[in-house]
Amino acid sequence: MALYKLEVNGERVTVDVDPETPLLWVLRETLGLTGTKYSCGEGVCGNCTVLMDGEAVRSCLLTAGDAVGKKILTIEGISRETDHPLLVAWREEEVSQCGYCQPGQIVAAYALLSQKPDPTDSEIDEAMSGLLCRCGTYPRIRRAIHRAAELKRRQP
């Protein structure tokens, strides 16, 4: 076991975990942030996506050590702003079905919009193709990202 000082959703926390433990399980089980989901455990589904210094990363492929000195943002952090354009757009387009993958999708969309405020369909496809959704919400995810971009542009 080892101590790691992390910054998650703007809060500084110290965790005592096995150094090999994936960041995913540290978030979910040590810090109780269960919005970040386990599904494949090997970086092919994207359900565990979080932001590390603004970049979308797979938390199942990282350890707590990898996150030291970086700013981690999870769905819980993003959704503190309940009228965040992404959440508004996701509600308006009624994107989610089972909802299990949606936190990862929203986190990835957050990273996309911070780099490309008005993404094209192909830019959306490129940024989001690493995230699986078994319910098939992709057409609505596309629409919601465009809508969120529009809402963001309108923000003062």
Next chain:
Amino acid sequence: MTRNMELRRREFLQVLGAGGAGLVLGVIRPVPLAGQEGAFVFKPNEFIAIDRQGRVTIWVARSEMGQGARTAVPMMVAEELEADWEKITVVPALAHPTKYGSMSTGGSTTVRRGWEPLRRAGAAAREMLITAAAQYWGVDRATCKAQAGTVLHMPSGRKLDYGDLVVTASRLPVPQEVALKDPSTYRIVGSKRARLDTPEKLTGKAVFGFDFTFPGLLVAVVARSPVFGGRFRSCDAAAALQVKGVQRVVRIPSGVAVVANSTWAALQGREKLVVEWEEGEHAGLASPAIDDYFRRHSGLEGRVVREEGDFAAAAAAAPTRLQAEYSVPFIAHAPMEPMNCTADVRADRVEIHAPMQSPQGAQEAAAEITGLPLDQVHVHTTLIGGGFGRRLMNDFVEEAVHLSKALGAPVKVVWSREDDMRHGFFRPASFHRVTGLLDAGKKPVGWHHHIVAPSISVQLFGEGDGRGNPDAVDGAAQIPYRMGNIHIDYVMANTAVPVTWWRSVYNSQNAFVNECFMDEMAHAAGADPVQFRLDLLPADSRLRAVLQLAADKSEWGKSLPPGRGRGIACHACFGSFAAHCAEVEVDGSGRLRVTRYVCAIDCGQAVNPDGVKAQMEGGVIFALSAALRGQITIAKGGVVQGNYDTYEPLRINESPEILVHLVPSHLPPGGVGEPGVPPVAPALCNAIFAATGVRVRQLPVSSTSLMRSGE
């Protein structure tokens, strides 16, 4: 306001004065609602409670797995209750053997089976509230009506909130006969309503089974036989127990459980576990042998499930006879949330929290394992991260119950993605031989469909349970086209590969065969595939209407550039009618791109039209994943695929544009979760044929080269 407060005070006194009246009437029961345990509520039946603030609680007995049950069910209740939609709270029902009827979420039944009882439950409550108001005002109840959570006295314009009427209403008998609303007066059913489960699903606060936890809860993963039917022989747990956090290694019927204080520790512990298995008779089982086995069985005479006219005589006379063989592989459900279950088995009580499609089955299983009566088994259905039929099985629930019983402590059993892929139950593979006849005028005059497939019901329940029916003919026996001579037969060919219901069940195989071979017949007849089908369907057929709608909306018949093609398919199942037109593009090297699906569905009254659209969109993508590359292959007696890299669902960059058209209708609702699935694969393969001339008769599509014929 003062008047209403006075009314509340009076009613309160009346109830106090009435002593045990509530018990006598059997309708006044304190039901704990969040934050107001013991508060008075009006609960005329098992589905509805209204408190003194007018807040309405609706119990949903079907699982929410993304299909919108926790929104569509309250919409049906609220419509007849004339409830204020903003005041509704939904509560998932605890499993109960009889109270709610069937709680199984399968067969696209939530809305179609709930339609009558749920509306009647709402209407009964509404009538009682109207009577209560009429009594209070001392007016004829015919002069009162309910609207948006209030009762209105029409002549005077006076109004009372439901909350002010609950005590009086509770003292009234529950009416046995109630009038249901005329569809023209619907204001909730058929309207766009935001899904009630959406907000929490976007913040990460939604609790799926995998997220359910409490301090001290142990987590377990199970090592299971790599071979179907293999048995435990021996185990060396020493290294596993050395892993920090691992607490116990316990044998349960399905394998060896590694119990730890965290998921990661349990997974690491299992890596270190050395288990020897008696592999048994299936150790050598492999896909090619299963294919041969099906083919051998195809030589057998089948059990005839539909016989119309005289196919043999027609075949002898018909100038044109076509025959083709089709096959589909085993496929997995692979929901995003892997299987999991939390169980706490005590001496006199069991608590279960899990994402389940059959909580009553879970309750029975836990009662049997623990020996406790059903009413001491408390089964809580969590949100489900995708079901698709997989969670109608309760194998993962049984594991958790066995384990908690052995440990004497609460435990959450979790499955890894690989566990899910390799130890699940699969959509059966199947083999089909179809023969079609055309007369001299190129009209279809015969259809013979010979099906070889495992029987889900026999594999799951055995021969002797009276259900040994040829379930594998669903969707084949009901082929809707009028062809005069129809012969459908079935050869059961069970294997060691576990099977279960997969979204749309056998309709997924049989619609593929029906609709692809109809396309072959149409081309052989030199006919347009849409017109060919239309001519074989009765004029008043609902299937005919959706076929026509899909064709119209997809601009069927309008020419496309070379390398592009449209394909049509339609199918009726689960009480609904669907037709899809697929559009594809295939380049010179055989690379396929699915560009568009135009879907038409007649599901009768759409309760939540946007939800119907979502199910159709999702059905297209789910079925496309399967059709394009979904395949579970068997080697050495087990499943080859392990994760989403080898069993890869469709991704957003491959997802076509999907346009959904609903047929407006007030007929009773049909199913919606499944009917969008079956026409997807045949529409795709027919479009590929239109684009390339290559006929795909074996799924997944990836197993056939799509190089254009002649190139």
